[in-house]
Amino acid sequence: MATVLSIRHGGGESDPTEVINTRYAWVLLVSLAGLFTFCALFKFWFGSQKGQQSKFMARIKKHLIYAPLIRSGQTEFRLSSASVIFTIPTRLQACIIFTAVVLNIVLLVTHIAWDSAEKSLFSLVRNRAGTLATANLIPLVLLAGRHNPISSIFGISFSAVNIFHRWLGRIVVLEAVVHAAMWLASKSSTSGWSYVAEEFRSSQFIFTGLIAVISFISLGIHSPSIFRNKFYETFLHSHILLVCLALGGLWHHLEELPARRYLFAAIGIWAIQRLARFLLVIWRNCALAKTTRGIVKEIPGEAFQISVTMARPWHVQPGQYIFIYIPSIGLWTSHPFTIAWYDQNESSPTKESSDINVSEKSKENTIHLADINVPQKSKETTIHLIVKRRTGFTAALHRKIQKTEVHIANVSPLLEGPYGGKQYCLDTYGTVILFAGGVGITHQLLYARHILNGLEEGVLFGRRRIQLVWAIRNFEHIEWVRSWLECLFRLDRAKNAFHVQIFITRDYNGANDTLSLGGNLRLFSGRPDVDSILRCNVDQQVGPMAVTSCGPGTMSDQVRKACIDYQFDCNIDYFEGNYCW
Numbered sequence: 001m002a003t004v005l006s007i008r009h010g011g012g013e014s015d016p017t018e019v020i021n022t023r024y025a026w027v028l029l030v031s032l033a034g035l036f037t038f039c040a041l042f043k044f045w046f047g048s049q050k051g052q053q054s055k056f057m058a059r060i061k062k063h064l065i066y067a068p069l070i071r072s073g074q075t076e077f078r079l080s081s082a083s084v085i086f087t088i089p090t091r092l093q094a095c096i097i098f099t100a101v102v103l104n105i106v107l108l109v110t111h112i113a114w115d116s117a118e119k120s121l122f123s124l125v126r127n128r129a130g131t132l133a134t135a136n137l138i139p140l141v142l143l144a145g146r147h148n149p150i151s152s153i154f155g156i157s158f159s160a161v162n163i164f165h166r167w168l169g170r171i172v173v174l175e176a177v178v179h180a181a182m183w184l185a186s187k188s189s190t191s192g193w194s195y196v197a198e199e200f201r202s203s204q205f206i207f208t209g210l211i212a213v214i215s216f217i218s219l220g221i222h223s224p225s226i227f228r229n230k231f232y233e234t235f236l237h238s239h240i241l242l243v244c245l246a247l248g249g250l251w252h253h254l255e256e257l258p259a260r261r262y263l264f265a266a267i268g269i270w271a272i273q274r275l276a277r278f279l280l281v282i283w284r285n286c287a288l289a290k291t292t293r294g295i296v297k298e299i300p301g302e303a304f305q306i307s308v309t310m311a312r313p314w315h316v317q318p319g320q321y322i323f324i325y326i327p328s329i330g331l332w333t334s335h336p337f338t339i340a341w342y343d344q345n346e347s348s349p350t351k352e353s354s355d356i357n358v359s360e361k362s363k364e365n366t367i368h369l370a371d372i373n374v375p376q377k378s379k380e381t382t383i384h385l386i387v388k389r390r391t392g393f394t395a396a397l398h399r400k401i402q403k404t405e406v407h408i409a410n411v412s413p414l415l416e417g418p419y420g421g422k423q424y425c426l427d428t429y430g431t432v433i434l435f436a437g438g439v440g441i442t443h444q445l446l447y448a449r450h451i452l453n454g455l456e457e458g459v460l461f462g463r464r465r466i467q468l469v470w471a472i473r474n475f476e477h478i479e480w481v482r483s484w485l486e487c488l489f490r491l492d493r494a495k496n497a498f499h500v501q502i503f504i505t506r507d508y509n510g511a512n513d514t515l516s517l518g519g520n521l522r523l524f525s526g527r528p529d530v531d532s533i534l535r536c537n538v539d540q541q542v543g544p545m546a547v548t549s550c551g552p553g554t555m556s557d558q559v560r561k562a563c564i565d566y567q568f569d570c571n572i573d574y575f576e577g578n579y580c581w
């Protein structure tokens, strides 16, 4: 069999061409690892630059780190506010992608005897492209999915990791196409198309290769942003199916060929990630005689709050998100939501007691955390999510609570995570401006809470200025977080340090609405003028300044642009936590 393969495919382990290809595959893997390590070190170094900003640093931030690739300042190419056609990387991300592309091209064309006869030239390029495509599967799988270690180790956001995953995927598809095209060109020119057709029918080696290539091409075609956003579940399930087909086909295609070792590693990483996720879900949601339980409550503005009391306590960090499974609604599917708030309780209700209390309280259509607690001695974490209704899982959940008399329902959720939270830390900034659009508020609240709590407890020091700027469509959306804002305003250090501006973009004249949450809160009609808000904060800046944004792409683009414009006036770091990918 090995001899047959070496004739067909160019060789086994000892074949000199394979030795060279193996060497190039390793060069590729080591270079990509080096590239990511360099990025991690750069991120670490960049994070430590908090003092007076040099002109050089300002230029790097303005033209490389924060700058979108194109001058228009957008990081998304949109047809309308709802349909994103594709994500545009920042210049820094584009540099990393460009390096990976160039690296692959160089490794594909180097050490190929370009003056060889046509047939052997086709074979050389074919084998090199095939080997590189297979080797690229390792970083591709490492960067795939929610549980990827690169994201956790390097603190890179879900959306940024996804950008790299997609570009590596495109490289793999192109290399697979080159591999197949070289074989087709060689066989059709020497033996004719009828021989090619016969090979597809009779040779398992060729047939499985064909399945793999078609699957890779399909993966490339079905992945654009517009399809992912419109039909997420269809995308996800077909993606997994095609990945299985591609890897399965390739596994048979590479039987007894050296490149199979890369595939083995890629499948191993994928299997370990899946297993780790499964174990994490079990561990998080099942403890001795306890499971995770949740309550879904309708809140104004086509939204609902999910409060989940975890089977085990956990130390929640700002910026963390979880994936929630509610099998009775979404079967095996899971959806990401950011932890908007959490409570660490000393007591632990049993399932029955919490159910009873909910139904009793339901009559008043209000529910508070205290209502679902029965005093017992153990620590437990309740996390709160604010979920805006969309058209799939969230709509089904919304329908379920609509059917209940008081629009509150008990659910049995499973939470996977937490993920994120390591992307950035705002502890060392004197001035922090948190921009949120709509449900993006869930990303920002815990950052404010973390800093204010740190100041109260003496863990953080010095003068601080935290400004929360929140744009919402309707006045009623304030209800989503009203009680939590009140909690923050009650903190001593919030009096001077915490300022909130809420911009109501629709149907608001400000005349009839009164809002007294006991703190520095101001309501405005219309959209926030990002530039003047930033100017005002630059004038009153305390220490280094961090600006973060979580909301619609258009809003984040404005905030990003304003931060870029002020780079030479002061030291501003910009971070994004959007819910797109």
Ligand SMILES: Cc1cc2nc3c(=O)[nH]c(=O)nc-3n(C[C@H](O)[C@H](O)[C@H](O)COP(=O)(O)OP(=O)(O)OC[C@H]3O[C@@H](n4cnc5c(N)ncnc54)[C@H](O)[C@@H]3O)c2cc1C
Residues within 6 Å of the ligand: 158, 228, 229, 230, 232, 233, 321, 334, 335, 336, 337, 338, 339, 385, 386, 387, 388, 389, 390, 391, 392, 393, 394, 395, 439, 442, 443, 578, 579, 580, 581
């Ligand atoms: C890191 C992160 C944090 C988020 N935090 C919040 C939050 O705090 N509150 C909130 O209301 N929304 C949040 N979202 C968005 C939320 O996950 C989606 O709105 C929700 O999954 C939509 O479910 P659906 O089936 O009703 O969506 P659909 O109506 O089918 O689709 C609406 C949009 O949600 C996207 N989407 C659907 N399912 C998923 C999924 N499983 N994973 C990723 N995206 C998906 C689709 O691509 C589409 O763009 C967050 C998203 C991410 C990536």
